[in-house]
Amino acid sequence: MNRIFLVAALIFVSALTQPYQALAACTTYTTSSSDGKVRLCTRCCTSGGVCDEHCF
Numbered sequence: 001m002n003r004i005f006l007v008a009a010l011i012f013v014s015a016l017t018q019p020y021q022a023l024a025a026c027t028t029y030t031t032s033s034s035d036g037k038v039r040l041c042t043r044c045c046t047s048g049g050v051c052d053e054h055c056f
Helices: 002-017
Strands: 025-032 038-045 051-055
Touching: none
Parallel strands: none
Antiparallel strands: 025 038, 038 051
């Protein structure tokens, strides 16, 4: 639950600091590394094709 809040906060701060990304479409997903660790990632893309991805 804390990770989801952190991702939402990160997207909000990103929208404030980079207004052109305020209308970005975002996807949240998990990924697993070869050692079995699971990471929560979010990828946001603007209509202009600019994408930003963060994993925690």
